[in-house]
Amino acid sequence: MWALRRASVPLRNRGFKVGTVRASCVKLAPIACEEDEAGISECSPIICNRYLSMNTAQYYSGYASLKFIVSKHEFSSQADARTKVEDDLEDGFSELGAPPGENNDESVSELDLSDDNEDVGGPQNELELSDAEIEPTEKNSSQRRAQSGLARVIIEASGQSGVSIQSALEKWVEEGKELSRTEVSLAIGNLRKRRLFWKALQLSEWLEGQDGFEFVEKDYASRLDLIAKLHGLEKAENYIESIPESFRGEVIYRTLLANCVVQTNVRKAEQVFNKMKDLEFPLTAFACNQLLILYQRIDKKKIADVLLLMEQENIKPSPFTYNILITAKGQSHDIAGMDQIVETMKAEGIEPDLHIKGTLAKHYAFAGHKNKAIDILKEMEGEKLTENLWVCRYLLPLYAELGKPDEVERIWKVCESNPRFDVCLSAIEAWGRLKKIEEAEKVFEMMVNKWKKISSRHYAVLLNVYANNKMLNEGKDLVRKMADSGCRIGPLTWDALVKLYVRSGEVEKADSVLQKAVNQNYTKPLFSTYMTILNQYAQRGDIHNSEKIFYRMRQAGYASRISHYQALIQAYINAKQPAYGFRERMKADGVFPNKIVASQLVQIDAFRKTAVSDLLD
Incomplete structure (x- = not known):
């Protein structure tokens, strides 16, 4: 674990400063951040009596110190510093969804419950916690593909006028059909898989009132x-308070913790983590991995603190832990550190799985280490690709990222005769990256002909290809086809449409489209959708519209982050206008400036003294 923790900190940041250290069993709130031109990235932590007690001066890119004391299992933070790369990569994990009505569930045809559609993969900015962020569990493949008759009844009932889900469920019981725990679990799993969360919640609420079904944790x-x-x-x-106390165990709180991480709500996540410690729940790899996911996005320097706790509590890193650490190093373009983590993992007897290999290949490709990336892709492919067709979903976009159209074509030809749904989506994405639009369209048409009815999130893959290639008319035509086919136009479609208009130079139209969509659907847009418009207004120096989008993001439920302020302040800089009270605004939101924002604040300070201003005064 020590080697792993050392690998998590870049060598250039391993400066040490010995501070006052004392054993402490009480929680202490963080001391307010201070701006400083100096920079020390790590202090020497000392462990006493199973409690981690630190007086740490941590610095973000050489400026903002964060001093805090952490006791056993506890974390406390007010910092939200990140790089632009991290902002771009975290957008896909910021959406939980707003309270929808029944009409907000995607239309699902009978084919949507078929085996062919079971492994559907979506774009990177899916609306929920991605598979890469959920602690993997071993499941029997036949169970994963099992389909629920109860789920089918619920879906069919929601598509019929005058038929409620409750009446459909009551009819199910009256007909003497099975309402076992296995069937219920399968039904809720099927509904979740198709993002029909509202229907799953209705089923759960109805079940609690049934005498023959006893709720467990x-x-x-x-x-x-x-x-x-x-x-x-x-x-x-609030719902936790209504759960019988005997069922308020570790599973309940770790579920809440995972959702705090999905929302990137740092303060709430740390509060829940501390609450689990107060309730004396065992500290698990799952809980630590949730914090690692969180700090991977907002504050990579705190990853070492989580690893220190794991070492203190003898918690063995899981393969998922290593994948998080590899991703963090890859995002920071620290390839040497990434390789060191892989070596540590192998030394612990854990061989990289397919997902970890894909992560490695992706970051090698982004960092320009093409030969390393290709070696891993060949290893993933194996000797006979026909025996590993499911690997194609990883290979296609990665070869495209490497600029290898011949390899993409070779892989696709192997799959083309009978492709999986997720492989089709990967092929569309891959051809789009290579700017081979006709090939991407051919794959999409084949997919539509094979599965007849597909959902809006699958249209969004091709729509993003059009957006990335500034093909406005083609994008509009595709959206019309979506509407004609009965697809719900939701947040993924809005995100692609906004990018389509913005990249075509029509930011006002993008703004208008998004506002109309929100007013008509009462559904929460993606974080990245707002940021696309905000960044564009900021580049123009349009203060009024930048502030407007900033306000709308808060109305939509997105807590203010450093990235919001960085974009907003840039609007004032580009407009060459001073601003007042930004430090106070950020402090009120619990956001503290990183090095980039600190330099921006200096530029918009109306009372800043310079050599010229002193002469003129």
Whole structure:
């Protein structure tokens, strides 16, 4: 673990400063951040009596110190510093969804419950916690592909006028059909897989009133997760109070913790983590991995603190832990550090799985280490690709990232005769990256002909190809086809449409489209959608519209972050206008400036003294 923790800190940042250290069993709030021109990245932590006690001076890119004391299992932070690369990569994990009505569930045809559609993969900015962020569990493949008759009845009922889900469920019982725990679990799993969270919640609420069905902790945790996704963290916390005390165990709180991480709510996540410690729940790799995911996005220097706790509590890193650390190093373009983590993992007897290999190949490609990336892709492919067709979903976009159209074509030809749904989506993405639009369109048409009815999130893959290539008319035509086919136009479609207009130079139209969509659907847009418009207004120096988008993001439920302020301040800089009270605004939001924002604040300070201003005064 020590080697792993050392690998998590870049060599250039391993400066040490010995501070006052004392054993402490009480929680202490963080001391307010101070701006400083000096920079020391790590202090020497000392462990006493199973409590981690630190007086740490941590610096973000050489300026803002964060001093805090952490006791066993506890974390406290007010910092939200990150790089632009991290902002771009975290957008896909910022959306939980607003309270929807029944019409907000995507239309699902009978084919959507078929085996062919079971492994559907979506774009990178999916609306929920991605598979890469969920602690993997071993499941029987036949169970994963099993389909629920109860889920089918619920979906069919929601598509019929005058038929409620409750009446459909009551009819199911009257007909003497099975309402076992296995069938219920399968039904909720099928509904979740198709993002029909509202229907899953209705089923859960109906079940609690049935005499023949006894709720256990996992049922309450499932309900909690659905409430957090649909109604937010506050409603989820209130629901915990209604759960019988005997069922308020570790599973309940780790479910809440995971949803806090999905929302990138640092303060709430750390509060829940501390609450789990107060309740004396065992500290697990799952809980630590959630914090690692969080700090991977907002403050990579705190990853070492989590690893120190794991070392202190003898918690063995899981393969998922290593994948998070590899991703963090890759995002920072620290390839040497990434390789060191892989070596540490192998030394612990854990061989990289397919997902980790894909992560490595992706970051090698982004960092320009093409030969390393290709070696891993060949290893993933194996000797006979026909025996590993499911690997193609990883290979296609990665070869495209490497600029290898011949390899993309070779891989696609192997799959083309009978492709999986997720492989088709990867092929569309790959051809789009290579700017081979006709090939991407051919794959899409084949997919539509094979599966007949597909959902809006699958249209969004091709729509993003058009957006990335500034093909406005083609994008508009595709959206019309989506509407004609009965697809719900939701947040993924809005995101692609906004990018389409912005990259075509029509930011006002993008703004208008988004506002109309929100007013008509009452559904929460993606974080990245707002940021696309905000960044464009900021580049123009349009202060009024930048402030407007900033306000709308808060109305939509997105807590203010350093990236919001960085974009907003840039609007004032580009407009060559001073601004007042920005430090106070940020402090009120619990956001503290990183090095980039600190330099921006100096530029917009109306009372800044310079050599010229002194002469003129």
